[in-house]
Amino acid sequence: MAYYRSFDAPPPDPIILKQLTAQQNEMQQRVVLQKPDSNLTLIAGCDSSFIGEDSILSVFVLLTYPELEVVEKVWHHGPVELPYIPGFLAFREAPNLLKAYEKLQQKPDLIMVDGHGISHPRKLGIATHLGLHLNKPTMGVAKKVLVGKYTEPAVTKGSLSPLVYKDEVIANVLRTKDRVKPVFVSPGHLMDLASATEIAMTCALKHKLPEPTRLADHYAAVFKKDV
DNA sequence: GCGACAG
DNA sequence: ATCTTGTCGC
Numbered sequence: 001m002a003y004y005r006s007f008d009a010p011p012p013d014p015i016i017l018k019q020l021t022a023q024q025n026e027m028q029q030r031v032v033l034q035k036p037d038s039n040l041t042l043i044a045g046c047d048s049s050f051i052g053e054d055s056i057l058s059v060f061v062l063l064t065y066p067e068l069e070v071v072e073k074v075w076h077h078g079p080v081e082l083p084y085i086p087g088f089l090a091f092r093e094a095p096n097l098l099k100a101y102e103k104l105q106q107k108p109d110l111i112m113v114d115g116h117g118i119s120h121p122r123k124l125g126i127a128t129h130l131g132l133h134l135n136k137p138t139m140g141v142a143k144k145v146l147v148g149k150y151t152e153p154a155v156t157k158g159s160l161s162p163l164v165y166k167d168e169v170i171a172n173v174l175r176t177k178d179r180v181k182p183v184f185v186s187p188g189h190l191m192d193l194a195s196a197t198e199i200a201m202t203c204a205l206k207h208k209l210p211e212p213t214r215l216a217d218h219y220a221a222v223f224k225k226d227v
Numbered sequence: 228g229c230g231a232c233a234g
Numbered sequence: 235a236t237c238t239t240g241t242c243g244c
Contacts, residue, residue, distance in 0.1 A: 047234095049234095049236090050234090050235050056235095084233090086231085089233055092234080093234070093235095115234060120233080121232095126234085142233050143233080145233080147231090147232085184233085206244095
């Protein structure tokens with residue numbers, strides 16, 4: 001039986017945590033935050049869902065931009081090695097996500113990831129982690145805060161407020177739909193906060209989640225029946 | 228020492 | 235993430 005809350009689970013091996021932390025600190029040195037240089041024509045959204053205790057299903061959906069029409073969708077099912085530990089999500093989900101990514105016939109100009117980018121304790125959320133591995137622009141859209149403080153943005157769509165951590169703005173808390181809980185938008189790699197925020201807003205149609213990640217989440221549920 | 232804690 | 239019922243609103 002799984003644990004209701006992650007912190008109720010057995011404590012992770014401190015030796016492993018130290019190694020993973022060191023790896024994130026090393027990777028952080030290579031992160032580049034800048035306005036994307038290439039024109040955005042194809043955008044991808046990705047998401048993962050779990051099947052049982054140690055099996056994961058990852059999905060990538062490719063959309064045209066800014067039309068947001070689905071042109072491709074792929075998935076990969078495989079085992080997971082590590083448990084979920086706040087701050088180390090990428091080590092649990094990225095391996096399988098990368099295998100799904102390889103199945104795309106066409107590659108996107110940008111990837112929108114379900115989770116945080118630099119709005120992470122060591123500025124290495126899963127969006128940043130994936131961007132470094134693929135050397136591709138990435139941005140994160142998370143449903144919950146991981147680190148930092150913010151004030152609730154106005155209830156109207158388009159309202160936003162900065163997420164601050166250690167005196168630095170690491171994300172924007174963006175209201176993507178009237179009267180619905182806001183999402184946390186942050187740059188991952190080869191991207192900046194302003195661009196990520198603008199893209200998230202452009203992809204926010206009639207739902208809380210921007211189309212790329214919303215559809216990836218949707219297809220994850222659909223493909224789950226095929227595995 | 229006491230909370231907080233992406234998916 | 236996942237387990238779960240009914241319920242409110244577009």
